[in-house]
Amino acid sequence: MLPTLAELLLLPAFTGAEVRSGQARLGAPVTWVHVSEISDAARFLSGGELLLSTGTPLAGGDGGAYIRSLAGGGAHGLALELVREVREVPPEALEAARETGFPLIVFRQEVSFAELTRAAHARILRPPVAAPPSLSPVTDALNETGRAADFVAAHLGAVLALPPRPRLILLDTLGALLGCNFNVAEAARSLGVRRQTVYYRLEQLRAMLGDLNDPRRQLGLLLALDLSRDR
Template sequence: MSLPTLRQLLELPAFRKAEVLAGESQLGQQVTWVHVAEVLDVGRLLSGGELVLSTGIELARATPEERATYVRSLAEAGVHGLALELVQGLREVPVEMLWAAQALEFPLLVFRSEVRFADLTRAAHERILRPKIQEEEPALESVLEALVETGRSTAFLHSQLGPVLSLPERPRRTLLSTLEALLAAQFNIAEAARKLGVRRQSVYYRLEQLTGMLGDLDLPERRLGLWVALELWKRFFYTLSIAPP
């Protein structure tokens, strides 16, 4: 899992209304979690790397010194940003908080209209928890390379897709593209049909053909093998002397 930076979270649709008032140079820091907190001593409860969301209700009641101390305590706790909703508690960022954030280069964000914190946390946590596919090494790349380097690629490919690969170009291309769409849609016929731009009846018919040629396609390990074989076929068919799509 690769954690997103604060800048990447701000690019999410849920955060589109956020305005950065301070700490722009620190937006490249990775965010570990997003917390909604109103208490002024929340820093002692955090582990570092968080983005804190607040309506500023308690801050509105605090003294100027308490507000500045609050910002400093978040920075000292390793928090990577504070986002304030300027609707209920505060209507503007108190100058002492802004000065403290600027002095510390601490990311201070504001929402000047009402936002749903539930939407913000959900979007952020989905991004934080999402595994990252390395751009420099696409998914399955190491598996495909290992099959090729050990000389097992041809045997594996034909063990998984052999009957389909032996077809003439047009039916081979049609069935393999259908199989890929089915795998990507987890065998949801309607979704695969939309992706292929054909009627569901056509997908049902092709699936019947695929099952007849390749056998049972329901087992998870079988589907994984087919997915690897399809990627192998697409990336290495010239090396393997297999007709292209």
């Protein structure tokens, strides 16, 4: 899936970027990133590009017409490094960007266009993450054969016997741990708690459920969690 302009701006290479216009369109996908210093760049666009420039096309020309040509040509943004010939966005260019809702981004410090394009293209070309296979055929079969309740009790009985609050906390923690291959730091981030808290809860889970390292055991727990949510 292509990244949005907003996602690219979160990359470390884009630190310091200031969005001057087009905030409502930061969710548009970016197909590619080009460095362009020519005033008729629009005729080379195929749509969805983010252009990088030092502002040369805005110097001594009609900045408003340039911005409108990019917006009309399908570009999804223009990032300007304002440290050399052009140190501020010309008023007519900024006005055109705001009128058209065109994302205009500025860097007020020197940046490496090579690093920007490299970081952006690495994100654009990242292969999509395959969705994990669904467990629903197995859980459906357990439900249809009337064995779901016994299966859940066999795998989660000790936790389900707890009062509501600790039961919910430990089930949520178990789900988070299973979802990240028992990476405690990642589980802590997803739950919004400290790592020490997750370690403590993990010890509680081990005391009640036994060995959690066996892949077959983990699969059973995943199925039991799905079934318990359905119930």
